[in-house]
Amino acid sequence: MVHTTKLWEVPKQLTFTRKLDPDFRIPSQDIAAKNEDNIIHKPRVLISGSFSWSLPEVRKEYRYLTSNDNALESLGLDPEQVADPRYQKVVSGEVYAESDFEDKGYPFPYAQAYAGWQFGQFAGQLGDGRVVNLFELEKPTNQGVRVPALANRNKYEVQLKGSGMTPFSRFADGKAVLRSSIREYIISEHLNAIGIPSTRALSLTYLPQTYAQRHAAEKCAIVSRFAELWIRLGSFDLYRWRGDRDGIRKLADYVIDELFTIDGKQFQHWKEILEKKDFLKDSSGINELTKYDNFYYETIVRNATTTAIWQCYGFLNGVLNTDNTSILGLSLDFGPFSIMDKYDPNYTPNSEDHQLRYGYKNTPTSIWWNLTRLGEDLAELIGGARLLDDEDFIKGNFKEEWEDEIISRATTVIEVGGEIYKYTFTKKYVETFFSRLGLSHKLIDESDPDKANSELIAPMLDMLYKVQCDFNKFFLVLQETEIEDESRFNATDIAETILLPVFNEDAPSRYDKNDLIEEITSWLGIFRRYVKESRNIDPTHSRTESKLYNPLFLPRNWILDQVIKHTEDSAGQDLTYLKKLEKMSSNPYDRSKWGTDLKELEDRWILQGDMGEDYAMLQCSCSS
């Protein structure tokens, strides 16, 4: 579908600021516009309120670099407009340097308040320290993007990252460097294109005269990005910390009304997903679910789903604090992320995460840990189901005699949530690996998805750990390998001649090659049985469907580093590498969209694990 809408012409609104309370020091946009004592950019702790009005800081020079075609499509925007200065001034925030921006239809921007648990410790108030939220855009009716329809909001919230200081900047500078901005810009759209729920990135603007001190002085940039909602688990942590019962309820009602309600009825996506399981069967006291219980379970199911898909693609965020965990289960905030090159449960891309808290094997438990904090934030709402209409409860006149009942019910709701999380995670994990292996989901026993995990997937990962081949390439090679034809199937041959070269023979291995061949052969036998059963149970299913799930290209760390260096060295003048990476990572299943330029570079970038040890399993720091 060809869109003709121009960004500077579409109606723009804000819902968050209408439904939630402002910082009481800046109660109106007029006061923010006066900006006495630079209050909209000065860090401080808010004693109340969900947001502060703020404006992007004005920079000396803005140089528009690029926009993502899939993102333009999702927003229903005309792709031709990106060359127009009116478009470029919106996505860089430059338009807000003009005093008449409100007359032109742009609402006054704001920064959200939130808090967070970081590496297991409560960090107090955080908030959008280098982000301003600009406006909402209606989604076009025909969405051409291949992402699970998790959210049901008919609009996106657009914001800028790296746009300067806000009341939430704490001790930092409000800036984002070009390096981290390129990384976020590329990975957001790559994840979305793979089919992993994610916040999205629309554009990248370079600030050639703005520097930030990181390891060295680095040039800065601004990413414009969008999501159905930018609320994090940490948003709820803030109100609990403040002891603000009314704030928690308002925020929960906002999320429920905006996201989990269709035609006035609360949407119970989680119940549809878990149709076959009755999690409440053995839990006395919570048979009647309130809207807050449903909201909590919805958030659990969405996060379990996303976490499972991350694991199947080896994606690691690197910093999964509650302020980086989305209420909607979107991948969010891309710092030291990576896509794991070789299967290693102990891998973390974050060079500062010495405890491996956010390493591969600890990711599912870390997200559940965060969701437990959310359960505690919501404890009075999920525990006080019987009291939800009580006037004293609503007004926050808490009575001691309620306490036991609230604690007991909230504990049960959270415990049931744990079961829901475990089951949803396992089911999605097995389903996603089945898709990558070209197997029909009909083979999965819904009452016990773990069975296929222990029979097929766990041994596969064990084998991949020992063999240390490239994780993604394994699926690509396997999907091209004949498995079913009896006359052509010889597991040992396949192990030796087809799979072993992929298995990086030169890499040092603690395991004997013959033992490895035996293990591969044995696993191929199990896999072959699954392939046959898959065809028997679901004759319409074809193994080639795996091509829709196995990306031909991944933006690995070394590729990102190369593109960043090339773009930085040319001071943002030579965008050829960036544009090439953008095309390949936004269309990872479709080579025909990669363009005809830089073919040699393309050939190197798709070598997957064959680049050698120096290019694999790289780490980076949080500095951004």
Ligand SMILES: Nc1ncnc2c1ncn2[C@@H]1O[C@H](COP(=O)(O)OP(=O)(O)OP(=O)(O)O)[C@@H](O)[C@H]1O
């Ligand atoms: N350079 C900076 N200037 C101001 N605030 C910052 C800066 N870097 C990080 N922060 C703030 O510190 C907190 C944690 O930072 P983190 O790196 O997780 O988030 P972020 O990448 O800035 O933002 P987001 O989560 O919105 O992508 C956030 O509140 C963030 O706004």
